Amino acid sequence: MPNYDAFLSTAAANLRESAIRKMGTLLAGARDMVSFAPGYPAAEMFAWAEFAEISHELLAGADANALQYGPTRGYKPLVEVLQGVMAERGVKTSPDQFLVTTGSQQGIDLVARVLFDHGDVVLVELPSYVGAITAFRGVGASLVGVPQDTDGIDLEALDRTLLCERADGRRVKALYVVPNFQNPTGLLMSLEKRRRLLEWAERRDVLLIEDDPYRDLYFPDVSAEADTRPIAADDAAGRVIYLSSFSKTLAPGFRVAWMVAPPALAVKLEIAKQAEDLCTGALDQRIVYEACRRGVLARQLPRLRAFYQAKRDAMSASLARHAPGVLTWTPPRGGFFLWARLNRAITAQALLEHASTRGVIFVTGDAFYVDGEGADTLRLSFSAPTSDRIEVGVERLVAAITETTELSRPAAAR
């Protein structure tokens, strides 16, 4: 056998498996495991019957292109629908700004390839979405973290960090943010902060990468659509690359997402996509298009908001019952995730080992930190398990915390 290491690119030699995807594998192999790990939407909420009807019609053969290669930019009627979706979000667009992507992960990856060279600095929130971290690191970008307040990124720390990096001679090209119900913290960035971020980007000549998969899933009891206004909505200066997705609202199995970029960048992103997979699935795009056109998505959204809000309530209640003093958390105002901090002198990594043997998994928070911090944090997804399973999972989690704490004490103190 050849020594394959000698054949690897520098990027490949540095590749590390995503902590979340690894959890998925772990989960697949286990019975009776409660998974708070991957941010999977709840499959029972998918519009199965409508999708069945739509796909049956699409495959009647009237549209010969429904199974053919398609344009790299995306299925044209879908792009038109997306212009409407963006308008509802307050963002005026032209068709030449759009690219339909194979999930938002591809959009992030394309941005990475088009913008960053080895050593370029990308600023990210602390903590930040691990899939973006992976994609940016994949092209050799250097990630520098900026702390967040409860209303989003710390703007003073942000500017200080940028100036510091530039003073050191490094090229800072972009800031990556998830303003709505951030993955992993669930934080919602204030509107005031969004406006100031845009001014900052203009002043410092930086691009903003705005990743927005969760905005439709605000929880009506504590937030409203107006709270989720994209940064891109006020971007007169062409500073924002905006990404969003149908994965959390219709279904992730379609792998249909989109991005909106300044036309000059959209051209480059399109060519990068040609190299990456030519085009997104023709049938998938048409199913999503029909689901939008027929009002399936519009009917789903209020149901999903109520559904995930109830899941958040279930997890909050279980934690309040079993974990006060043990964990610190703030119930999120939307999205799929509850971010928690351990009040015991143990790491989430150590906890995960015990937790998984007790039948509950989560993602350790350190995976989302680019500065090596976060050892005492964990991300709990409440989106997929039922409320009953959430209760079981939280009980197991707290038992595992107790066990881990006990075992990590110096023997003399036990």
Place this chain on the structure above:
Amino acid sequence: MPNYDAFLSTAAANLRESAIRKMGTLLAGARDMVSFAPGYPAAEMFAWAEFAEISHELLAGADANALQYGPTRGYKPLVEVLQGVMAERGVKTSPDQFLVTTGSQQGIDLVARVLFDHGDVVLVELPSYVGAITAFRGVGASLVGVPQDTDGIDLEALDRTLLCERADGRRVKALYVVPNFQNPTGLLMSLEKRRRLLEWAERRDVLLIEDDPYRDLYFPDVSAEADTRPIAADDAAGRVIYLSSFSKTLAPGFRVAWMVAPPALAVKLEIAKQAEDLCTGALDQRIVYEACRRGVLARQLPRLRAFYQAKRDAMSASLARHAPGVLTWTPPRGGFFLWARLNRAITAQALLEHASTRGVIFVTGDAFYVDGEGADTLRLSFSAPTSDRIEVGVERLVAAITETTELSRPAAAR
């Protein structure tokens, strides 16, 4: 507006649009255009009714994962089916060698990212598949071409080129080949050459990237399945990364393809795919799986072979009627493409301008050459147009050749 050029990565600054995809855009805008350009399979041959039935069953909701995120390696039952497909092709595999990809283009792109650094040399056939050229160039690889004989790559030139590159201090990691009905030439590599290629790869410590999308589409009048035996079938030393696809046999709209690599490389390819799009579409993979399991694919293949063989005959006959002396070509023994050389002192680029105004397009051969050659060559796809349209297209093409030749003569000679 910012100066976006200042934000581009080196790779993005060098990105060029695929000649084939550009043709697709041209085609989409035109009426009554005969397209010999993109290698689209004929949509009327897709198993529409079976796909409709399968998708309807899949969306009945019995399998909650049919619209969910899935494992990066691919839908497990599909991987099992693929092991069977590979066995039929003479290749023994283990499950840890497989990766289901979002089209073979993604497979090629993942190989590029995992293997090549800026400046690494990839050897390719002259001419070679433009999508591979784009993906390899996208990571900064340096492409060096090797001429082909009628039975495939010139082995002596290959070894000479490799030694020459290494003598110049460059790192040659791999050779990319399309042994079966090559895109764009339609050439079939001899079995003897395949065996010698494998020995050469072992002797020179090089990996082989074997791209095999057309092998099922051999034309029974002049070739047989045995002629298409993959190089991977005799690869005891772990030198081959093999790629194949359902795009030409079931439908490209599903974006389902696969690769088989040595396990140590498959691990890296999987992680690279995590960064690129997390996973291939869940529904698409299940439709393809069911189409295999229910025998749809097996029933399709003989029909497709006869169908495309007839298309090849139609184009050969049209060319024989209208283009003798004007073009030189060898009818292919399988696949989608007929490769032709102009016998007039004009370039295919100049011809394309006239041809497109006359209502016929093709891909200029120079797009497939990494050495700037091929100005007098063109690739004619006969897969999508009907036989009648092929006749119309060839007539238009020959008229355009006459016109272009006429106009390119010095004025005095007219």
